[in-house]
Amino acid sequence: MVGASATPGKIGHVILQGLMKGFRGAIYPVNPHEDEVLGLKCYKSVSRIPKKVDCAVVAVPAKYVPQVMRDCGKKGVRGAIIISGGFSEVGNSELEEEVRRIAAKHKIAVIGPNCLGVYDSYSMVDTLFNPRYKMERPRKGGISFISQSGAVGAVVMDWAGAEGFGVSKFISYGNALNIDEVDLLEYLGKDKTTKVICMYLEGTRRGKDFVKAAKKVSCSKPIVGIKAGKSAEGAKAVASHTGSLAGSARVWEAAFRQAGVVEAMSMPEVFNYARVFAEQPLPKGNRVGIITNGGGFGVLATDACVANGLLVEPLSKKTAAEIRRKVPDYAVVKNPVDLVGDADFHRYEAAINAMLKDKSIDSILCIVLFQTADIDSNVISVISEASDLAKKPIVCCAAGGEYSRLHSQLLEEAGVPTFSSLKAAADTLAAITYYDEFRDSQK
Amino acid sequence: MVGASATPGKIGHVILQGLMKGFRGAIYPVNPHEDEVLGLKCYKSVSRIPKKVDCAVVAVPAKYVPQVMRDCGKKGVRGAIIISGGFSEVGNSELEEEVRRIAAKHKIAVIGPNCLGVYDSYSMVDTLFNPRYKMERPRKGGISFISQSGAVGAVVMDWAGAEGFGVSKFISYGNALNIDEVDLLEYLGKDKTTKVICMYLEGTRRGKDFVKAAKKVSCSKPIVGIKAGKSAEGAKAVASHTGSLAGSARVWEAAFRQAGVVEAMSMPEVFNYARVFAEQPLPKGNRVGIITNGGGFGVLATDACVANGLLVEPLSKKTAAEIRRKVPDYAVVKNPVDLVGDADFHRYEAAINAMLKDKSIDSILCIVLFQTADIDSNVISVISEASDLAKKPIVCCAAGGEYSRLHSQLLEEAGVPTFSSLKAAADTLAAITYYDEFRDSQK
Helix, strand or coil: CCCCCCCCEEEEEEEHHHHHHCCCCCCCCCCCCCEEECCCCEEEEHCCCCCCCCEEECCHHHHHHHHHHHHHHCCCCCECCCCCCCCCCCHHHHHHHHHHHHHCCCCEEEEECCCCCCEEEECEEECCCCCCCCCCCEEEEEEEEEEECCCHHHHHHHHHHHHHEEEEEEEEECCCCCCCHHHHHHHHHHCCCCEEEEEECCCCCCHHHHHHHHHHHHCCCCCEEEEECCHHHHHHHHHHCCCCCCCCCHHHHHHHHHCCEEEEECHHHHHHHHHHHHHCCCCCCCCCEEEEECCCHHHHHHHHHHHHCECCCCCCCHHHHHHHCCCCCCCCEEECCCCCCCCEEEEHHHHHHHHHHCCCCEEEEEECCCCCCCCCCHHHHHHHHHHHHCCCEEECCCCCHHHHHHHHHHHHCCCCCEECCCCHHHHHHHEEEEEEHHHHHCC | CCCCHHHHHHHHHHHHHHHHHHHCCCCCCCECCCEEEEECCCCCCCCCCCCCEEEEECCCCCCHHHHHHHHHHHCCCCEEEEEECCCCCHHCHHHHHHHHHHHHCCCCCEEEECEEEEEEEECCCCCCCCCCCCCCCCEEEEEEEEEEEEEHHHHHHHHHHHCCCCEEEECCCCCCCCCCHHHHHHHHHHCCCEEEEEEEEEECCCCCHHHHHHHHHHCHHHHEEEEECCCCHHHHHHHHHHCCCCHHHHHHHHHHHHHHHCCCCCHHHHHHHHHHHHHCCCCCCCCCCEEEECCHHHHHHHHHHHHCEEEEEEEEHHHHHHHCCCCCCCCCCCCEECCCCCCCCCHHHHHHEEEEHHCCCCCEEEEEECCCCCCCCCCHHHHHHHHCCCCCCEECCCCCCCCHHHHHHHHHHCCEEEEECHHHHHHHHHHHHHHHHHHHHHC
């Protein structure tokens, strides 16, 4: 940890503290002005560390970075995460070029500079310097996130932490000195703990390589991408931010489509898609079965599915008959199945089990309005047990105040993705359906 | 309260309990089988009530409703809220017609049947029969909501209660015996405590009257509408739900446009629009100023604004110079203004005040990433004070985990609409801008 600081709140303090909290390997603070930081012996330079060093985390002013990197090179350090800003992003391209030359000479793979670095929930390498009380860290899980913007990544990690979604690796790669989005994509494509890859991109210097790598990875695991700077004005903002060439919206859309990257239009969408990819099986087609205990929500869900190119077809006679046997006459046994306002968990059980067996239904959108008198938490058992056994995706929608939120959370914790917005639920089902179609087309 | 019940959990019990909790007028339980309910003297019939009765809340089985209505007519009751279901929605149109004839004969204005009824935060008439522990009630405020679906209304009220948004009246009008969406629109148009009207519609029997009434009301207060059943499949679901003729999507879009109704595409949008209408001034045009402490979010915000037809134009020289004087060199003083990751509240103050004075900026989208070390709650004072004085709308975006949520909530409570999604923030600014353009076009 080069630039380790004894002063609370300083970047070199927050990062060291974070590393000490979870990382189980040896940690060597480096700072020429300190003998000890946070109870660890502090070294004057990397070369004075007595043991082998695998990776240097560098958080010193930009002008000192070349010297640190030379030192790392001599020491045989092969990886560096350079947090420090003050390079090409502020017009200081010469300094960045110098660091690049040093890294090349010593064969050092570099994340950064000008980045938040890395959060890995498995090794607990955590270089994010946002204070832990302000930014939560997510639990272990299957989603990895590559971000050209540190801030965007930080917000998403914070949110994932609060929602309890599992993350494998987050990588903020900043100015991409010698590792860029294409390298990271290839790496995560092979990473065993990564089931879904999310990307926030402002641009790429390697368009063709990106499409090639993404297409290859997409065939084995889904990539969810958001392209910032699609509008002309947004592209100008990109130039002021990371200096990337934003490229035209249409070119990016075509590239994503060609590579099977599922495009998200907002950050909440990125993570909604990712968590459903991580938790649910893929649908075999685009036919959705809808269950509700409120008719209006059934109508809105139908509209939202159809707007996304999903099909809401009439129930098969067999499925309708099976549900009909177990629900009262005044329930509407069509698609949507409206179990009506006095539905209890038995009716949900009847509808969901019949739909699971029906081969003409590829995914299930299950709406539960917890405001009604006859719904209780038994419905959570019913849905989560169905979801555990299901070979088709099930997502839920439950909206409202505290009581509904608590129950949504319980559904989530039981492994059933639960949305407060029908549109979000339908968009997400459409996204995983689209990806399944891409995969099929590649066979 | 006709159908008052002594049994906890029964509709006639929940409603009576709700009325007793808030309503300050006289309440007379009616039930031929009880002498006392919840400590109140219970009457055998409406006609036996010794004093004048303004409104009857009716929650008895459908077959008894005609007799109750005749009794109300004789007693001179001029208003009724019929909660009971079992009429045209289950094919029992004759019974509904009978009740309609009785209501006409005695000149009784009827909400319902087959509805949740009314929630009025001012008079505290509350006939919603969802248990209070499952469904929160919103505080007093300027938003009123007319809903053809009781369930949709219940969810929205519950959510508004939990979020602390203020509501004036919620009316679930069910089968619209002799009061329909057009009547309610005209009523709320004149209602002094209603600043914004929201509508969930599946159809209308009076298309021309609806457009005429909506256009008149729109000239003085905004109407936010969501039309369910816009897809062919959704229209079928409408037929099974309320039996309305859903009408074609294009006809509804044209009707909304002509009448100045702001169309929302999802329920969260309905209320997002409504709360900004209720809390913020209207913009004078479509030029947005964006402030951020994370570059990526600035880019995404720009894209989201432009996608909505809003303009993100370069800052005027004067405004840029004014901000420049108060922020460090490495901040990006363009539009978006990127105050960068180490921004404190002073920088926000500089940017927001300069934008408020700039006549070439019509609304402000202010992004605050609370994950960063240098942001503290002082920024809430800065933004809310600016918002209090502003003659242009300010909305915020803050996303993340618990720390960010708490601060978002504080911003909300200080009167600044705060979104966790940039897209939602931009959509909302676009909605209020569209409405302002409609109003201008009518002058």
